Amino acid sequence: MVQIISKPLTLQEFLQQPETKPASEYINGEIIQKPMPKGRHSRLQGKLCATINQVAESAKIAYAFPELRCTFGGRSIVPDVAVFQWERIPFTAEGNVPDNFDLPPDWTIKILSPEQRPNKVLGNILHCLEHGCRLGWFVDPDDLSILFLQPQQQPVLCQGEQALPVLPELKLTLTVNQVFDWLKMR
Numbered sequence: 001m002v003q004i005i006s007k008p009l010t011l012q013e014f015l016q017q018p019e020t021k022p023a024s025e026y027i028n029g030e031i032i033q034k035p036m037p038k039g040r041h042s043r044l045q046g047k048l049c050a051t052i053n054q055v056a057e058s059a060k061i062a063y064a065f066p067e068l069r070c071t072f073g074g075r076s077i078v079p080d081v082a083v084f085q086w087e088r089i090p091f092t093a094e095g096n097v098p099d100n101f102d103l104p105p106d107w108t109i110k111i112l113s114p115e116q117r118p119n120k121v122l123g124n125i126l127h128c129l130e131h132g133c134r135l136g137w138f139v140d141p142d143d144l145s146i147l148f149l150q151p152q153q154q155p156v157l158c159q160g161e162q163a164l165p166v167l168p169e170l171k172l173t174l175t176v177n178q179v180f181d182w183l184k185m186r
Contacts, residue, residue, distance in 0.1 A: 038114075073104070080110050
């Protein structure tokens with residue numbers, strides 16, 4: 001992650017700033033710009049969103065948003081994939097998806113990029129879990145592993161043919177190998 005050095009801003013001042021590309025996050029009073037997604041990251045993010053939405057959207061169970069800014073608990077973060085149960089999506093009065101999500105996702109997925117510090121990424125997942133998120137995945141493409149986290153439980157390292165835990169209301173079965181096989185496109 002690239003840290004942007006500037007005078008300290010409050011969360012509200014940060015939210016008034018123009019968006020950056022790639023997105024910046026507000027964590028513990030610091031503004032940290034996420035690295036630009038590269039090939040593996042982009043592929044995994046796209047396939048995860050598509051796979052989750054294929055089983056969840058039409059039944060209005062949940063929706064997986066890529067790169068959605070979520071502001072809660074004194075932070076403003078941008079998970080690689082933020083999954084919200086349908087009834088928790090804060091639709092507008094017209095039934096549209098709003099611009100601002102001031103709540104944690106039900107399931108947060110972070111895909112580690114080579115430029116990122118693992119503990120900063122894990123810190124965002126833990127922050128989500130502390131504020132009501134039910135499930136976190138920490139995806140490491142170099143290690144071909146996925147760390148599965150739930151509130152107040154020991155993390156579980158998943159590899160190979162291990163089935164990955166998902167939100168219980170989703171009819172979705174994925175193994176670690178299936179997720180990383182998405183990287184093979186030839």
